[in-house]
Amino acid sequence: MLDNSESYVTEDGRTIGGVVMEMKNITLRFGGVVAIKDISFDIREGEIRAIIGPNGAGKSSMLNVISGFYVPQEGEVWFRGSRRPQMRPYEVARQGIARTFQNIALFDGMSVLDNVMTGRLNYMKTGLFSQALWKGKAEKEETENREIVERVIDFLEIQHIRKTPVARLPYGLKKRVELARALAAEPKLLLLDEPMAGMNVEEKEDMSRFILDVNDEFGTTIALIEHDMGVVMDLSDRVVVMDYGKKIGDGTPDEVRNNQDVIDAYLGVSHD
C-alpha cells in the first residue's frame, strides 16, 4: 500500500521517510452530523504535518480518529503498513502514538515531575504491591524511567519547576509540561492539538523552537492542529486544510497558501 514511499531530504537537511500513517476515505458521524466526510491523507515518517481549518472544520475530530479515541463509521486507518483494528486509546499509545490536548489535561495537584512520569506508565511493568513497597525491581524500574523523564525535562528546559505543583504554573508552562508528558512516552508519532492556542508571541516562539527540536533531535513524526497560520506555515512540511468536514487542500505550505479554495475558506467568498 505504500505507494510514493521513497524518502527525500528537505532543504534544511532532515530526511523524510515513507508513509507511516494513512487515512483512507474516513467518514465520522455523530448521529446526523457529519464531522468528517470522506477524507484521505497520509503522514510520512519524520515530517511535521499540520491540519488546519476554520472553527468547526473537524480538525480535532480528525486528531481523535488518529489517536483512536473516535472510531470512524467508514474508512480505514493504516499504521506502519497494516490496517489498524478498532483499538482502545491505551492500545494506540502502546503502538507509539502520544498526544497533547487543546484544553490542558494535566493532574493539577501533582508536581511537574509526577505528571511527566505518568507518560512512562506504559513502560512500567511492576505491580501495585511491589511499587508500594518500592523494593527490588520496582525501584530499578523507576530509576530507569526517571532518567528518561529527566532528559525530557532538560530538553524542554523546565528544571526550575520540577517540584512545582502544576496548578501553580502559568498557562504557557502548563502547555510545555503537557508536551513533556507526551515526549516521556518516547512516541513515534506525536499529536499536538493546538499547542500554541492562547499563547503570547514569545511563548509561541519558544514552543515552535521546541517542536522543531523534538522533530530534529528525536526524529519524531509530528501531526499538529493549529490556528495561527504564520506558525503553521513556518513549521510544517505539508499541510492538510479542512473546511466543514471536507478536505479542501493538501500540500506544501506554499501550495496551500496559493490554493483558491483555501483562500475562500479563510477569507470568505462573496455570493452574488
Add this chain to the structure above:
Amino acid sequence: MAQMQMGAEGKQSLPALLQRNAAQFANAPAYREKEFGIWQCWTWAETAKEIEALALGLINLGVNEGDFVAIIGRNRPYLYWSMVAAQAVGAVPVPLYQDAVAEEMAYVLGHCGARFVIVGDQEQADKVIEIQDQLHQFEHMIYLDPRGMRKYDHTQLHQFSHIQDQGRAARDELTGELAARQNKLNYDSTCVMLYTSGTTGKPKGVVLSNRNVIESAKNSAEFDKLTQNENILSYLPMAWVGDFIFSVGQAYWCGFCVNCPESADTMMTDLREIGPTYFFAPPRVFEGQLTNVMIRMEDASTLKRKMFHHFLAHAKEVGGKILDGKPVGMMDRLKYALGNALVYGPLKDTLGYGRIRVGYTAGEAIGPEIFDFYRSLGINLKQLYGQTEATVFITVQPDGEVRADTVGVPAPEVEIKIGDNGEIYYRSPGTFVEYFNNPESTASTKDAEGWVATGDAGFFEEGSGHLRIIDRAKDVGKMADGSMFAPKYVENKLKFYPDILEAVLFGNGRDRCVAFINIDLTAVGNWAERNNIAYASYQELAGHPKVLETIRSHVTQVNKSVAEDPMLSGCQIHRFVVLHKELDADDGEMTRTRKVRRRIVEEKFDDIITALYDGSEKVSTVTEVTYEDGRKGSIKATLTIVDAEVKPAAVHKVAAE
C-alpha cells in the same frame, strides 16, 4: 595554613596547581554540576584527565602558543576546564559575558583576534556565526551542548566531546608537546584576559598574569582561612574577574570544590542543596532573597509570623555582636540560641546559608538594613572593594570588624594612597599587566611605579583605618552654588528601599537636583497584588498614582537624611519621574554588571530632564528599546513629574552669615 597548601608553593601556573591537586586530593570532589536532576561529580584526578584530553585535543586542532581562545556560556565545569586547558597549551583564555549581544561580542572577539571560540550551546554559537564575517582571525568553534547543532555546517564546528576524544586518541603523539608547552609557563605568562564592562567607552582587555592570579588567590585564601574542604556555588558570569578568582584561582590554590547550578532559574534550589561554605553575591541577590522571605512571611500563619518577628527583633539587637565576638549577656545568649533553633537555623537552611563560614558582597553598595539582617542571623557576610585591574582585592573587611558603611582595610600586600582630589590609588601583586593592545590607556591608569588609579573617590576613616568610598571620582561634581554633588550617595539611599530598583540623580552644575527612578517589579508588583491594584504592564504600574505617592514618600525620607549632611544637603531631590522602562544593558543604559552609564542615560532621556527642570507637569516621550534578539522597537509614554518635599538647607550656612 602552610601545611594545608603543602606543595602549592612554587607552582607558577594553573596547570601546575592542577597536577598538585590531582596528586594530593585525587579522590576529593573538584567539580559538581546538576544535570538530569542529579549532582554529577568529578574528582581532582578525573578533572586532570578531562583537562588533559581537552588540551591535547586543542593542540590537535591547531591551537598555538599565544593564541586567544574565547569562552562563552553559563557556568559549567567543561568551560572552566576549557580555561585551564587553554592555558596548558600556552594559549590565553578570554571568557565573555554570555548575555552580550552579537555586536558586543564582535568587538571583543575582533579586538583580541580570537582564533578559537568555545561556546556552551546553540544560542551562543548562533551569535558567533552571525558575526563570523567580521572576524578575520576566527577559525574554529567548539560547542558543548549538541542540541540543535546537527544540521550546522561542521567544517569549522566541533563538538566538545569529539575534541576530547581526538585528544585522547592522539595522546602518544602529542603528550610530549603538551608537557613542553606546560613547562614553559611561569609567573609572568598570561593567565587570563578579562574584558572590563566599561562604564565609559569600549571594553578594555585586562591582561592578568599567573603572578596576579595565584598571589591574589593565595593572599585572600590565607586572609579568610579557606581550606580544601570549602564548597562554592559558581553562578556569577564567568567573564567577571570575581568568578575567575573564586572558581578558578582560589579553587585551584586551595583545592576546593566548585559547584555549578543546573540552570540560571534553578540557582536558588541548587544553592540550598549544596549549602556552600564560602559564598559570593552582589547586593541584589541578598536584597531579592530578603524581599522573598518577607513576602512569604506575610502569607505565613499568625503564630509563625509572630515568632519570626519576635526573634528577628532579638537577633537585630544581639546577633551582630555575637558574630563579632563582643560581650553579650547570658540571658540574651540563651534567647539567641533558642531563636537559632526555632527561627534562624531553619531560615538559613531554607536560604541555603546553613553552612556559610565566609560570605562576601561587593560591586555595589548594600543597604545597611539588608546587611545587618544577614549578619544578625549569624551569617558572616562581609564587604570587599576591588576591581578587575587589581585581580579583585583592594580592601577587605577582617572578621570582627565588619560594618555596612565601609569597605574594610587594605587586603594583604596591597598598598593604598589617596590622591589630592580624593581619588584612591593602589599597588599590589595583583596589579594587572596591561590593557591588551592599548598602551595609552595602560599608561593613563598605571604609572611607572605601579600605582593604579581606581577612579573612585574615598577616604580612610580616622581611628578604624577603614576605607570609605564616596563615589566615582569623575561623577563627583559641583552644583551651581559650588556645593558638592555626589550622585551615588543619594542614589544608594534611594535604592535601599525595596520598591526602588535603580535611581539616577542629575544636578551637576545646576541649581537643584532631579532624579529618574526605576521601580522594582517584584516588590511593587507584589504590593499591587495585595492591594488589589490591577495593571497590565510595567509601564502602567510605574505610572500608577499610588505607586508615585509611595515613591514620593521614599524620596521625602531620603531628602530628610541627605539634609542632615552639611556637605551634601544641596543634593536633595526637588523633582523626579518614575521611568516607563527599566534601564537595561541591552539598550546600553547600563553595563553588563548593572552599573548605570550616566552620560548615555543623560543623552537618551534629554527631553525628560528638560521637563524636570522647566517645571512642566507631564512629559511625552518616545524611547528606543532593543529586544534580547537584537531587534529594535520603541515605547511611547507620558510620564507624570512629581514634586518632592525638600528640607531646609543645612543650618551651617545660616550660621556662617
